[in-house]
Amino acid sequence: MTDPDFVYTTYIDTTPEKLWRALTDPAFTREYWWGTEQLSTWDEGAPMTWDGEDDPEQVVLESDPPRRLSYTWHTFTTTWAERVGIAEELRARLAAESRSRVTFEIEPEGALVKLTVVHGGFDQGSTVRAMVGEGWPLVASSLKSYLETGRPLPAAQ
Template identity: 40%
Template sequence: MTRETISFVYVTYIASTAEKVFEAITRPELARRYWGHENVSDWKPGSKWEHVRANDERTVELVGEVVETSPPTRLVITWANASQAADPDAYSRVTFDIEPYDDMVRLTVSHDELQAGSGMANGVQKGWPVVLSSLKSFLETGRGLDVFAKPKAA
């Protein structure tokens, strides 16, 4: 039986440079300012990466491997909950394509190979829009959004 997969594609235009967008994704001290997590790796193909919560506990929440890196225009990583790191079927793939676009950058984030109906697919669908909005705000204004904010009660 083949598992059913789903994918998501998000396109964001950012008044920045490809270099700054790539750095914001790959440099832990920058990612923590708009994502609340640090992406930790040496960013070489075959290397491991960890998504570490930027708080006192420093919990590793996501893990994966660097598949491809072409700074500053492309990064491809695998992606899984740290608790499922030993399960090859738990991994999905994230591709960051960064394209100069006049005086801005077009960032396309493709998250594919997700198991349809999984908690990860649900989390990705809700998570990427706020993370990418926060990245845009951070690069354009110097201040990211609260990615942990919850809807206000009516």
């Protein structure tokens, strides 16, 4: 059994191309995603790293610029936990869960762009699922703010 997917939708005053760039360009992700750089060629099957940490199991599952991007969710490393202030006990519990996946669906909606974040593949009773339910709304809001005003949310800096 698995926990249900987390789904979050927001509308952003931008273009699909700018939103795609914000999701894939490390200079952008560093600005609105807690200083994190996500590095990849963004081709299907390509590795995807967070801040250059080697993680051979984190790969791009689907890449259809500027419409859809999907990748496996990261390994919860000690370096990551220290950077974001996660205790070792919680980090170990997160790392013991099955690897999940995140998908970004980008759709033009009149003068706006509809961004839907779907994060799924969680174990039953997943701690990761509980955490992404709080994390994704903050990340998506910071992304929206950054694209619309040039400033991310203060909590994401």
